[in-house]
Amino acid sequence: MTPTPVDLLIEARYIIPVEPRDTTLEHHAIAIRNGRIEALLPIEQARNRFAATETVSLPDHILTPGLVNLHCHAAMSLMRGLADDLPLMRWLQEAIWPAEARHASPAFVRDGSLLAGAEMLRGGITTCNDMYFFPQATAEAFDRLGLRAVLGITVIEFPSQYASDADDYLAKGLATREAWRDDPLIHFALAPHAPYTVSDRSFERIGTLAEELELPIHIHIHETSDEIEASLREHGKRPIQRLDELGLLGPNLIGVHAVHLDKGDIERLARQGCTIAHCPVSNMKLASGSAPIKALLDAGLAVGLGSDGAASNNRLDLWREMHHASLLAKLTSQDASAVPAHEALRMATLHGARALGLEATIGSLLPGKAADLCAMRIDAPDTLPLYEAASHLIYVLGRHAVSDVWINGQPRLRDGELLQISNTELLSIARLWQNKLRQ
Incomplete structure (x- = not known):
């Protein structure tokens, strides 16, 4: 069978889709086409079923909805x-x-x-x-x-x-x-x-x-x-x-x-x-x-x-x-x-x-929903060992562990770096207004 073309395939160690409730998936992938989730399935099945323009491998990450x-x-x-x-x-x-x-x-x-x-x-x-x-x-x-x-x-x-x-x-x-x-x-x-x-x-x-x-x-x-x-x-x-x-x-x-x-x-x-x-x-x-x-x-x-x-x-x-x-x-x-x-x-x-009336679009990782995603690194020694992914997210990790973010399947943060604005510009904004408000 000819593989189905998709824009992006994200493979992760753990995926917590939020729906169904209390579910954690291991070694799964999300296929994304036109900014929407096409499928969520085991990595090997995804590789056989889809031909992706880009594949992102996250072997030491937990992937959640944005x-x-x-x-x-x-x-x-x-x-x-x-x-x-x-x-x-x-x-x-x-x-x-x-x-x-x-x-x-x-x-x-x-x-x-x-x-x-x-x-x-x-x-x-x-x-x-x-x-x-x-x-x-x-x-x-x-x-x-x-x-x-x-x-x-x-x-x-x-x-x-x-x-x-x-x-x-x-x-x-x-x-x-x-x-x-x-x-x-x-x-x-x-x-x-x-x-x-x-x-x-x-x-x-x-x-x-x-x-x-x-x-x-x-x-x-x-x-x-x-x-x-x-x-x-x-x-x-x-x-x-x-x-x-x-x-x-x-x-x-x-x-x-x-x-x-x-x-x-x-x-x-x-x-x-x-x-x-x-x-x-x-x-x-x-x-x-x-x-x-x-x-x-x-x-x-x-x-x-x-x-x-x-x-x-x-x-x-x-x-x-x-x-x-x-x-x-x-x-x-x-x-x-x-x-x-x-x-x-x-x-x-x-x-x-x-x-917000947006539950048909965001909030969980179901096929048809927008690919708004957050990836969290789990390879830092001070956050290991890991026994249960969801509890690790809430009680161990923090925002410093966020590595990648997508909105509508488009990258907004890649390996911790913002793609739309520079730190130099943000620092200039902060310093300008700090001086104005201090006066």
């Missing part, structure tokens, strides 16, 4: 370390919002997003769900890097360098979406900042638009106890109840943080089929608390993982988020079996893809 960062503020990478060791509201009011008022601009966002996108690609992140001002500039940066992204149409009631009021934010965001509507990698979501910064009127309009345009809604919820107390004083109800009564809760809602939840909150979120974007490192660093992840998963909620911005994390590193998410769930539930390794990887891949 990671999905379900919550990020990419441009805030330029404020990495600007204000550390502060609680959330002091961090925002005393440092972040004043810095943004002085410096936020298309150039700031474009440069910060280039820095963030490069960091994410180096860490195996192939899709980013972003929330920030000037989404046109973010789109330009991610387009240059070839990063898949969902960009938030940010909505907030008070003025910024970007827009004057909620209606202006929506108008500008929707215009940007229209300008990028035919791009295969750039998508959009509605991104009301939080219940405490968005009015009922704006929420009602956002709900209508989300339904009409079939867009996700990306919003911070229940991040701190102060937020809930303020909502009870102002509205007489908890923020999640308020959103539910306004019609915002549903399968398209991505609730970020969700740290302070009672039983009623969890029941509402589960009943409406919402997704949670868990950001464990940012929540720990800002002393916001630890989200009840085991209870959320037990209630049937999908939970993805986000890095938050580098200004509050201070890294855009989903391997670290997976590690901490698993350990925190065990600690807070006093259950060592909570969030096992395969579940942590699902949170960073398929759960995030489903939240």
